[in-house]
Amino acid sequence: MSDVRRTVQDWMSSQPATIGDDQPLMAARERMHHLGVRHLPVLHGGHLVGVVSERDIGLVEALQGDLAKVRVDEAMTPDPWTVRRDAAIAEVAATMAEKRIGTAIVIEGADQIVGLFTTTDALRALASFAE
Numbered sequence: 774m775s776d777v778r779r780t781v782q783d784w785m786s787s788q789p790a791t792i793g794d795d796q797p798l799m800a801a802r803e804r805m806h807h808l809g810v811r812h813l814p815v816l817h818g819g820h821l822v823g824v825v826s827e828r829d830i831g832l833v834e835a836l837q838g839d840l841a842k843v844r845v846d847e848a849m850t851p852d853p854w855t856v857r858r859d860a861a862i863a864e865v866a867a868t869m870a871e872k873r874i875g876t877a878i879v880i881e882g883a884d885q886i887v888g889l890f891t892t893t894d895a896l897r898a899l900a901s902f903a904e
Contacts, residue, residue, distance in 0.1 A: 781865050782858035784898045785879050785888035791816050794823065794846035801845050802830050812876040814886050815849045821884040823849035826875060855880045858887060866895040 778784065790808050792801050794817045801813055805827060815823035829848045834840055856865055856877045865877055869892060879888035 778898070778901075779862050780858065781856055781860045781862055781877065781879055781890045782888070784862060784894045785858070785890040786810075786894065787888045789814060789886060789889045791886065792825065792845055793817070794844070794849065796845050797841050798825075798830055798833055798843045798845060798848055799840040801825050802827075802840060805830075810889075812889060812891065814853065814878050814889070815845055817846075821853065821855070821878065821880070821886060822846070823851045824853040824876060824878060825849040828875075853878050855884070856890065857881070862895070862898055865890060866898070869895060 790804060790810065790813060792804060792813045792815055794815050805811060805813060811827045813825050814821055815825055825845050825848055830840065833843050833848045837843060854874050854877050856879055858879050869877060875892055877890040878886055879890055881887050
């Protein structure tokens, strides 16, 4: 089993798109749709401050309707969970399942975003391990 990839780096999506916290939610929805993603790390002044998901956007839309009038920072989850790229996939996936976390933001240094590890990535890894 030495060829089995066991760190987050092996399964994460590299160089994820981000969005500024002062942008309208409509911009976040459009970016997600264009890129085919469900999560965007949120930046303020170049620093990670949150994550916004399709679920967040859907909830705001259901409650308020007009996504052009709501800013990303009003809908995001602040202080997102971060991990290092060499984090063990088993530990990260277990924490995500236990705490019902949809995405881990993979960072280097203080908060340089290098990837995203989502529940979909965890399932791809599981399928590979099961082969």
